[in-house]
Amino acid sequence: MSLDTVDNASRTPDVDQPWKELGLKEDEYARVREILGRRPTGAELAMYSVMWSEHCSYKSSKVHLRQFGDKVPANDAMLVGIGENAGVVDVGEGYAVTFKVESHNHPSYVEPYQGAATGVGGIVRDIIAMGARPVAVVDPLRMGAADHPDTKRVLPGVVAGIGGYGNSLGLPNIGGELVFDACYQGNPLVNAGAIGVMRHEDIHLAKASGAGNKIVLYGARTGGDGIGGASILASETFDATKPSKRPAVQVGDPFQEKLLIECTLEAFAEKLVVGIQDLGAAGLSCATSELASNGSGGMRVELDDVPLRDSTLSPEEILMSESQERMCAVVEEAKVERFLAICEKWDVIATVVGEVTDGDRLEIFWHGEKIVDVDPRTVAHEGPVYERPYARPEWQDALQADDAGKLPRPADGAELRAQVLTLVGSPNQASKAWVTDQYDRFVQGNTVLAQPEDSGMVRINEETGLGVALASDGNGRFAKLDPYTGAQLALAEAYRNVAASGARPLAVSDCLNFGSPEDPAVMWQFAEAVRGIADGCLQLGTPVTGGNVSLYNQTGEAAIHPTPVVSVLGVIDDVARRTPMAFAQDGQLLYLLGDTREEFGGSAWSQAVHDHLGGLPPAVDLDREKLLGEILVSASRDGMIDAAHDLSDGGLIQAVTESCLRGGNGARLVVPDGLDAFTLLFSESAGRAVVSVPRSEELRFTDMCGARGLPVTRIGVVDGDAVEVQGEFTVPLDELRSAHEATIPALLA
Amino acid sequence: MTARIGVVTFPGTLDDRDALRAARIAGAEPVSLWHRDKDLKQVDAVVLAGGFSYGDYLRAGAIARFSPVMGQIIEQAREGMPVLGICNGFQILTETHLLPGAMLRNNHLHFVCKDQKLRVENAETAWTRDYTAGQEISVPLKNIDGRYVADEHALDELEAEGRVAFRYADGNPNGSLRDIAGITNAAGNVVGLMPHPEHAVEPLVGTGGTDGLGFFTSILKKLVTAS
Amino acid sequence: MARVVVDVMLKPEILDPQGQAVQRALPRLGFEGIADVRQGKRFELEVEGPVDEAALARIHELAETFLANTVIEDFAVKVEESAQVAEPAK
Amino acid sequence: MARVVVDVMLKPEILDPQGQAVQRALPRLGFEGIADVRQGKRFELEVEGPVDEAALARIHELAETFLANTVIEDFAVKVEESAQVAEPAK
Ligand SMILES: Nc1ncnc2c1ncn2[C@@H]1O[C@H](COP(=O)(O)OP(=O)(O)O)[C@@H](O)[C@H]1O
Numbered sequence A: 001m002s003l004d005t006v007d008n009a010s011r012t013p014d015v016d017q018p019w020k021e022l023g024l025k026e027d028e029y030a031r032v033r034e035i036l037g038r039r040p041t042g043a044e045l046a047m048y049s050v051m052w053s054e055h056c057s058y059k060s061s062k063v064h065l066r067q068f069g070d071k072v073p074a075n076d077a078m079l080v081g082i083g084e085n086a087g088v089v090d091v092g093e094g095y096a097v098t099f100k101v102e103s104h105n106h107p108s109y110v111e112p113y114q115g116a117a118t119g120v121g122g123i124v125r126d127i128i129a130m131g132a133r134p135v136a137v138v139d140p141l142r143m144g145a146a147d148h149p150d151t152k153r154v155l156p157g158v159v160a161g162i163g164g165y166g167n168s169l170g171l172p173n174i175g176g177e178l179v180f181d182a183c184y185q186g187n188p189l190v191n192a193g194a195i196g197v198m199r200h201e202d203i204h205l206a207k208a209s210g211a212g213n214k215i216v217l218y219g220a221r222t223g224g225d226g227i228g229g230a231s232i233l234a235s236e237t238f239d240a241t242k243p244s245k246r247p248a249v250q251v252g253d254p255f256q257e258k259l260l261i262e263c264t265l266e267a268f269a270e271k272l273v274v275g276i277q278d279l280g281a282a283g284l285s286c287a288t289s290e291l292a293s294n295g296s297g298g299m300r301v302e303l304d305d306v307p308l309r310d311s312t313l314s315p316e317e318i319l320m321s322e323s324q325e326r327m328c329a330v331v332e333e334a335k336v337e338r339f340l341a342i343c344e345k346w347d348v349i350a351t352v353v354g355e356v357t358d359g360d361r362l363e364i365f366w367h368g369e370k371i372v373d374v375d376p377r378t379v380a381h382e383g384p385v386y387e388r389p390y391a392r393p394e395w396q397d398a399l400q401a402d403d404a405g406k407l408p409r410p411a412d413g414a415e416l417r418a419q420v421l422t423l424v425g426s427p428n429q430a431s432k433a434w435v436t437d438q439y440d441r442f443v444q445g446n447t448v449l450a451q452p453e454d455s456g457m458v459r460i461n462e463e464t465g466l467g468v469a470l471a472s473d474g475n476g477r478f479a480k481l482d483p484y485t486g487a488q489l490a491l492a493e494a495y496r497n498v499a500a501s502g503a504r505p506l507a508v509s510d511c512l513n514f515g516s517p518e519d520p521a522v523m524w525q526f527a528e529a530v531r532g533i534a535d536g537c538l539q540l541g542t543p544v545t546g547g548n549v550s551l552y553n554q555t556g557e558a559a560i561h562p563t564p565v566v567s568v569l570g571v572i573d574d575v576a577r578r579t580p581m582a583f584a585q586d587g588q589l590l591y592l593l594g595d596t597r598e599e600f601g602g603s604a605w606s607q608a609v610h611d612h613l614g615g616l617p618p619a620v621d622l623d624r625e626k627l628l629g630e631i632l633v634s635a636s637r638d639g640m641i642d643a644a645h646d647l648s649d650g651g652l653i654q655a656v657t658e659s660c661l662r663g664g665n666g667a668r669l670v671v672p673d674g675l676d677a678f679t680l681l682f683s684e685s686a687g688r689a690v691v692s693v694p695r696s697e698e699l700r701f702t703d704m705c706g707a708r709g710l711p712v713t714r715i716g717v718v719d720g721d722a723v724e725v726q727g728e729f730t731v732p733l734d735e736l737r738s739a740h741e742a743t744i745p746a747l748l749a
Numbered sequence B: 001m002t003a004r005i006g007v008v009t010f011p012g013t014l015d016d017r018d019a020l021r022a023a024r025i026a027g028a029e030p031v032s033l034w035h036r037d038k039d040l041k042q043v044d045a046v047v048l049a050g051g052f053s054y055g056d057y058l059r060a061g062a063i064a065r066f067s068p069v070m071g072q073i074i075e076q077a078r079e080g081m082p083v084l085g086i087c088n089g090f091q092i093l094t095e096t097h098l099l100p101g102a103m104l105r106n107n108h109l110h111f112v113c114k115d116q117k118l119r120v121e122n123a124e125t126a127w128t129r130d131y132t133a134g135q136e137i138s139v140p141l142k143n144i145d146g147r148y149v150a151d152e153h154a155l156d157e158l159e160a161e162g163r164v165a166f167r168y169a170d171g172n173p174n175g176s177l178r179d180i181a182g183i184t185n186a187a188g189n190v191v192g193l194m195p196h197p198e199h200a201v202e203p204l205v206g207t208g209g210t211d212g213l214g215f216f217t218s219i220l221k222k223l224v225t226a227s
Numbered sequence C, D: 001m002a003r004v005v006v007d008v009m010l011k012p013e014i015l016d017p018q019g020q021a022v023q024r025a026l027p028r029l030g031f032e033g034i035a036d037v038r039q040g041k042r043f044e045l046e047v048e049g050p051v052d053e054a055a056l057a058r059i060h061e062l063a064e065t066f067l068a069n070t071v072i073e074d075f076a077v078k079v080e081e082s083a084q085v086a087e088p089a090k
């Protein structure tokens, strides 16, 4: 097949093109022709099709995501907002922090180890592309039913992949989630997040400006793996003689990525970089068109200069390849030599593949012929936008009417005790140490809190103790019952987790995992969840700085539960003041903060004991969350509490169990007036936390809560080596521990 | 004048900055060494830190052993310069045969990260003098290739000569033969262990203990009194 | 008892970081003239009973569904002539 | 270009948990009649120039000093008859 040049395309308008196989719709292809005023070349078609895919263009979600920009709360901390590789916030002392969560769901189902590993690799490159040193990763995970045989294939592979990649990069894993539910059976969710730290002056953006500046491609060679993986395309369409079915899963090379981190940071430190972009989904198509369209000029790229692993690749394939561990930097001509020398020092292959021009076109050449000549904005930013129809599904009413409050409750103390053991040993409430022990949480020597604490916390300034905390949460069951409230509950929980550790919540990133946008019911769930997060962030004063959308998590007609995962980043002036979750001191008083109501819809109890999902999720009161957060942060700062644990799924008994086991101390609980034992232990009312208060601080603490109007109830004391609920039952810690810790290892043995 | 402790960075080394920090906290002057250097910058002792040198793709430590800096380190170690290999550093030391045996994939096949109790068996090496024999310390363990193996004869010899420097004290985390967590050469200047003392030098971070600091204070005292 | 060997290698178009690491180290060790290195896995299965077509078909299936992930790997099943494969190092 | 294969296996007396894990999984997958599984590494070297005695001797040395750790591993060097080894999965 002869080369399809721009000239050729103008001369042969009627050639049949494989736009359909590449995933474009008829009207999208027509629009490409209209934009170009001719038919696209094969290379241009490749670029438009990957960049206009759902994954890269956000064409179904864009109209909703705009709310994150429209409803931004006033917040001085925001330095870089939505639209860049990751958002950046000011954390004080001249430091800035960037963080983001992304999904790698589909690849992780097909090849769990490499799919998850390359998910970590991708998010870490987003962080370095902002100019930051990555300092930690997190991994919110959702798997099919715990006892399903395929879970045994997927989960260990995913965990090994996340560990294998993150551990090899030297990034402590400081948090995540593991939730099992049959709804994720064919569509496990592998979300990976990362945090990076930089000085304000080191913030870098993805833009190519300054005519004459060079485009340097560095990192791994480009290979034939993962071509069009973003839009899950086959590549045969380009040339039927090529090896068929190029796999859309890539093998990651964490060693190469570690070198990329070090050499990129060294180049930043020497101020050699004008603009920078990582290569992720849509590879070079994305990097070149985004760099060019964010900058002031045009760009010219010589595709022949791209270092290849496979010399038979066609230009279309080179443009679409998603080979991992590659970055693209814009460097002034005079600094190119030094940039290449740093790459050489780190054994990283680096090549000048083009330059910034003073025009406004992105032009790509192959064997001396022009094969791409486009306005880069039309590729990167002016893709299709869909107003997909959405509608509240008919079944929603019936689901909400199936009230969990009507489920049979335990008849006596003995049954209550049995249900407590069932709950804390159920797969979703059981200890996740089997997973987290496979992650290095100590590397870099700055980890203050990690699993199983409420949030992960790392120190960023050794001298002053300045630190940041991150928590990621989501509850698909709540979101299924009511997506708006469910999304706000995820936000509230992450916010509360950060505050419980003593850090002040600052900013939000989200990863929105949903079914097919072509289903109006799913689209409604999505719209409601986005609205919930946007409204919630406005009220809490924490801006959304970025995020990721993963759609089509669906097998046949059955979509996953709507699963918005929300990450909240917090800051703490001195990590010495962090609040751990362990009840470490015998004799300290236990206080429950917040109101406890009869709220069991979507609760862990309704799942673990009755396998039930119905009713309404707990009510959200974000003003209350804010107040609770302020109290928790003040109490930590002033040394009034020694331990705090937020209450979420599993309610009070889950929190008390975890804090007791962590500290190796028991607790004696008394049911306060106005509550029954069952509701006290299992309700999942939001806006609550349990704290352990030294007797000397009791008055000061309760006075503070009283003065601020936060309900505070004394519920017991840290004591002994059992958890006792007075008048109901006693469970020795050992028994709780084996129930809590044995479940996951047994499932995966 | 205080002692200069060099920490080697191979491509893929991860805990180099932690080891430099630990040396500094102990009062030494930390010095960065680069894998391509042939010059050891007049350091008094060397730490080979943890990580995945050159990706550890062939075998942990196998490629690092052939790097330029190792030539000098091997030579000077034979002449008595103190060398501490932590985790990947220990793996490198076995690949160079400065220490006997080899490290294999953990018997449970998983990476393991935990707070590990160790018993100090030999408190007379250059790196363990600030401990007492039989003392139990707690430091982080984190690796996937941490299973120490050697043939029976070599193991017997290690035991007979008191060269088992550390043993796992609260359960064997990886199937290491005879619970061996770390060993020393006959002269006591070259010590390797899988757990990470450099992550246990500050009360707030890591496992929150400072049991690992003794490695760095031991060497400092030895070097400063010797000079 | 017969030995059946299953070799599993990454597909040619897939990045092989392990093989690359070995190859990059060769010049430093003074080895030249090796154009490419790929690293894969070798499984040695000791099979009870006769290694007939049926047995091989089953091992083929085992390789395809379990030992290899055919999204990224190819495999080959071979019956070992002699049981003595690896030569002990001297 | 000729292909030389180096197979590296753990010595028989050394515990091979990877092989054991495969073996333990077999009954669950419905496979019986496999008495033992060992897992090792396979290196495929593409050699430039003739694979004569001298070349093989050098590869033998490479295997002994680098590809295998003879404290724990045995190795075998073989010249591949045909270049087509791994059969592509269907
Ligand atoms: N759910 C979301 N919420 C907020 N911002 C989002 C969301 N999804 C995507 N974004 C933003 O849109 C931009 C493009 O996203 P993405 O394509 O994932 O980034 P990248 O190209 O770095 O992978 C980013 O700035 C990202 O933060």
Ligand SMILES: [Mg+2]
Binding pocket: A085, A125, A126, A129, A278, A280
């Ligand atoms: Mg990006």
